[in-house]
Amino acid sequence: MNTKYVLGLDFSTLSGRALLVRVADGKEVASAVHHYASGVITHRLPNGAGTANLPPNFALQDPKDYLDVLKTAVPAVMQRAGVRPENIIGIGTCFTASTLLPVESDGTPLCLMPQWRSNPHAWVKLWSHRAAQPQADRINEVARQRQEEFLKRYNGRYSAGWFFSKLLEIVEKAPEVYDAADEFIEASDWIVWQLVGHSRRNNSAAGYKAMWLKDKGGYPQFDFFKALHPKLEHLLDEKLGGLEVYEIGANAGGLSRKGAALTGLKEGTPVAVGIVDAHAAVPACGVIEPGRLCMVAGPRICHVLLAKERRDIEGVGGCVEDGIVPGTWGYEAGQTSGGELLGWFCEALPTEIRLEAERRRLTVQRLMEERAGALKPGQCGVLGLDWWSGNHCVLMDPNLSGMLLGLTTKTERHDIYRALIEATAFGVRKIVETFTKAGLEVHDMVACGGLPEQNKLLLQIISDVTGKPVHVAESSHAAAHGAAMHGAVAAGKTAGGYPTLQDAARHMAHVRADYYRPHKASHEIYNQLYAEYEKLHDYFGRGVNPVLKTLKRLKTSAA
Numbered sequence: 001m002n003t004k005y006v007l008g009l010d011f012s013t014l015s016g017r018a019l020l021v022r023v024a025d026g027k028e029v030a031s032a033v034h035h036y037a038s039g040v041i042t043h044r045l046p047n048g049a050g051t052a053n054l055p056p057n058f059a060l061q062d063p064k065d066y067l068d069v070l071k072t073a074v075p076a077v078m079q080r081a082g083v084r085p086e087n088i089i090g091i092g093t094c095f096t097a098s099t100l101l102p103v104e105s106d107g108t109p110l111c112l113m114p115q116w117r118s119n120p121h122a123w124v125k126l127w128s129h130r131a132a133q134p135q136a137d138r139i140n141e142v143a144r145q146r147q148e149e150f151l152k153r154y155n156g157r158y159s160a161g162w163f164f165s166k167l168l169e170i171v172e173k174a175p176e177v178y179d180a181a182d183e184f185i186e187a188s189d190w191i192v193w194q195l196v197g198h199s200r201r202n203n204s205a206a207g208y209k210a211m212w213l214k215d216k217g218g219y220p221q222f223d224f225f226k227a228l229h230p231k232l233e234h235l236l237d238e239k240l241g242g243l244e245v246y247e248i249g250a251n252a253g254g255l256s257r258k259g260a261a262l263t264g265l266k267e268g269t270p271v272a273v274g275i276v277d278a279h280a281a282v283p284a285c286g287v288i289e290p291g292r293l294c295m296v297a298g299p300r301i302c303h304v305l306l307a308k309e310r311r312d313i314e315g316v317g318g319c320v321e322d323g324i325v326p327g328t329w330g331y332e333a334g335q336t337s338g339g340e341l342l343g344w345f346c347e348a349l350p351t352e353i354r355l356e357a358e359r360r361r362l363t364v365q366r367l368m369e370e371r372a373g374a375l376k377p378g379q380c381g382v383l384g385l386d387w388w389s390g391n392h393c394v395l396m397d398p399n400l401s402g403m404l405l406g407l408t409t410k411t412e413r414h415d416i417y418r419a420l421i422e423a424t425a426f427g428v429r430k431i432v433e434t435f436t437k438a439g440l441e442v443h444d445m446v447a448c449g450g451l452p453e454q455n456k457l458l459l460q461i462i463s464d465v466t467g468k469p470v471h472v473a474e475s476s477h478a479a480a481h482g483a484a485m486h487g488a489v490a491a492g493k494t495a496g497g498y499p500t501l502q503d504a505a506r507h508m509a510h511v512r513a514d515y516y517r518p519h520k521a522s523h524e525i526y527n528q529l530y531a532e533y534e535k536l537h538d539y540f541g542r543g544v545n546p547v548l549k550t551l552k553r554l555k556t557s558a559a
Contacts, residue, residue, distance in 0.1 A: 002087050004496040005029065007077070007265070008484030009069065009093040010277060010477065011191060013126070013299075014039055016069030018077040019480035023089065023488050023496060026508030030083075031477060032076035036065035040126060049111075050118040057131040061124040063101060063109045066191055067262065074263040085266040089495045090487030091195065091255065092272040094280035094479050095188035096127040098163045098209035102170065102181035107193045110181060121174035124187060125166045130398070132169040136160040139168065142227050148220055150211040152312050153319050157396045163210035164228075171229050178231060183241045186210075188274030194262065195271045196253035199241045204275040206245045207320030208332060214321045215310075218243055246273045247322055249489040249501050272483075272490035278302040278332075279324045280482035285446045285473040286509040288325050288502045293432065293442050295470075296478070297451035297458075299340035301424075303333040303393070303431050305440060313438040315394020315431075325501060331440070333431045336389035337424045339451045341402075342458075344388070345420060349413060365454060371414035372421065373457045377464065377525040380415035382406040384423035385536055387548075394434050395541045401548045403540065421458050422526075425465040426533040432466055446471040446511055448478035464522040465530065474510035485509070 008019040015035045021028055038046045041060040043053060054060070078085070101124050102110045109124070116122035125132075139158045143151040151158065158165065163186065171178045185193070186205040193199045206212035212219055219236055226233035236243055246252065254268035278296040282304050287294040289306065296302040306328040310319055316333050324330030346364045357367040372380075383405045390398035404419060432442050445468055452459055452472050463470045475481040485504040491497030498504040540548055 004089045005081075005083055005087055006090045006092065006484040006487040006491070006497070007074070007088055008480040008482070008487065009074070009091065009191070010280070010480035010483055011066055011069065011093070011095045011187065012277060012479070013096055013128070016066065016073055017477060017480045018069070018073035019477050019484060020077050020081045020083060021481060021484040021508065024507065026481070026510060028475060028477070028481065030077050030081035031480070032073040032080060034069045034073040036061070037068070038062040038065055040128070041123070045118065045120060045123070050120065054120055055131055057129070057133075058120060059126040059129040060120060061099070061126050063112065063124055063187075063190070066187065067194065070194070070262040074265065078264065085264065085269075088265055088269055090270045090272065090489075090491035090497055091265070092280070092483035092485065092487035092490065093188065093191050093195075094275050094277040094483040095186070095191060097186060097188060097205045097276040098161060098166065099127050099187035100125045100163060100166045101185055101187060101190050102177055103183050103185055103190065105182040107190065107199070110177065116177065116180065119174060119177055121170045121177045127161055129166060130160050132165040133160040133398070135168040135172065136162070136165040138228060139165060142224065146224060146227070148224060149216055150213055150220060153213065154317055155313070155315055155396060157317075158211075159317070160398070163205070168228055168232070171231050175231065181239065184239050185241070186274070188276065192252050192271060192274045195255055195259035197256035197258060198253060200252040200273050201241070201245050202274045203245050203247050203320070204279050204323050207323040208276060208318040212245055218245065247326060248273055248275045248324075249326060249486050251490040251492070270487070270490045270492070270495070272486040275483065275486060277479045279304065279330070280486065281448050281473075281478035282324050282330075282482065283485055283501050283505040284475055284478040284482035284509050285448050286505055286511055287446060288505045290328065291441045291443045293435070293445045295428070295445055295447045297338055297447050297449040299338055299343075300389075301335040301338040301428070301451070303335070303428070305331045305435055305442065307331060307440050311438050311440070313434060315396055315434055317393060317396060327502075331435070333393040333434070335386060335424065335427045335431070336392050337386035337420075337427060339454070341386070341388050341420055341424065342417070342455065345417060353413070368414055368417045369455055369457045372418035375415070375418050377522045378529060380418045381408070382411060382415055382419035383529060383532055383536070384419045385533075385540065386420070386423040386427040387541075391541060393431055397541065399549045399552055400541055401552060403536065403548070405536065421455075421461055422465070422529070423533070424458065425462045426530055428462050429466045429530060430534075430537065432468070442468065444469040444471065446473060448473035448475065459516045463516040463518045465526045467518045467523045469518070470516040471511045472515065474512055481508075
């Protein structure tokens with residue numbers, strides 16, 4: 001009997017990963033990574049496409065890098081595993097979001113065409129592209145005036161990084177690109193298009209990033225888009241490839257001849273509808289029922305909680321029916337702090353610390369974790385606000401910035417490092433309490449992503465601060481693993497897959513036996529520190545003292 005496998009493809013910010021997973025038990029057989037040649041484009045377009053510097057807050061990508069993942073990582077993982085294409089029963093993909101492409105009717109990105117290659121608005125606008133803040137402000141203003149229902153689901157604030165903010169930016173800044181594009185599409189849907197030969201929009205990206213409400217009939221009405229800009233009146237019919245949206249886990253179609261040639265896999269292999277990368281990780285962590293908070297922790301931390309009902313919750317930037325696990329409402333919150341914040345601090349450390357880490361054969365972060373871990377709760381004497389890149393939840397304010405309070409001439413660098421970890425943990429607790437105060441249960445947490453692998457101290461402090469157990473997913477590649485699980489669902493039971501995502505998770509998802517338990521004494525001390533954190537949180541974050549925004553305004557005006 002031939003062993004059956006599924007392939008998960010995770011397109012992250014700097015690279016794409018191919019992961020081969022055994023269907024029967026979720027064992028990860030092999031993986032391969034392809035690093036994007038152009039990475040994140042923030043200064044100039046690559047390969048001489050443009051000579052001018054890009055405007056501030058631009059973050060673009062080259063879709064050719066995504067195709068190179070199919071051409072290189074997929075054959076590499078098959079070769080490493082020694083698995084034949086006919087033993088692959090399904091393929092699943094996940095992608096960063098909102099990551100937007102303008103394309104022609106056959107799916108060709110405009111930026112790959114000579115006449116558009118020098119126009120930055122013709123390129124992929126990555127999730128971290130933040131130049132569309134004026135357009136997001138306009139969307140929020142019009143939506144509030146019209147009392148649009150979708151705005152409630154985003155807690156009253158549509159983000160500059162989301163689908164229609166970027167699209168409106170193109171209309172206003174480069175109308176010629178808008179006119180030339182036959183379709184605007186999420187990268188998660190575009191990559192599926194390249195595999196199966198036709199477009200299938202997924203409800204994960206549409207619901208969390210593009211105003212689509214399943215229970216309200218889909219997108220807002222035409223007159224809302226017309227109120228944003230006259231060109232957008234017929235956007236839904238003319239530029240979105242139709243209004244149909246497909247649920248995650250659905251079969252988007254079989255691998256086309258082109259898709260088979262790109263990957264070396266068998267034509268006709270079922271391919272799942274795309275999904276946002278952080279959302280793919282949730283079932284891979286075994287989170288398929290309400291009550292367990294999933295933390296997808298990398299450069300930033302995405303928090304996902306499932307529930308059987310919908311509620312409007314302060315500061316929760318997304319609530320979508322069937323958007324993460326079918327049969328549930330998926331609530332998404334997030335923190336801008338995480339691995340990016342800790343990495344930023346360690347990169348600025350002096351040479352002598354780097355030399356010590358090298359002498360002891362440790363990373364700089366591991367050395368700082370060791371030193372900070374020797375301190376007791378409260379011993380560092382420093383309290384921080386975890387807003388170095390703004391606050392995504394619950395204040396949802398990108399104009400806030402970080403803070404450290406309590407510094408003295410005796411403060412050591414590892415004191416600050418611990419304070420940054422504690423501030424991140426306080427931010428987690430704020431999110432947990434926001435959910436529980438709204439009546440949703442959070443009995444424990446499970447973490448996945450690169451940060452849990454790199455920083456055990458963070459997870460222990462999160463457990464101590466929140467007073468809740470923290471589990472860790474078995475997979476080190478949870479997003480790719482979850483994408484593979486969607487491939488197993490797309491294949492279906494008759495092909496050797498699973499009828500539902502819940503069934504796939506019960507067989508293929510695993511958490512580690514060891515987990516982090518809260519220490520009672522530490523929790524009691526952190527209760528005192530958290531009370532002070534909340535005072536700072538409200539004083540500087542809710543408008544009592546706008547000094548952080550004043551500092552940012554002065555910095556921007558002086559630049």
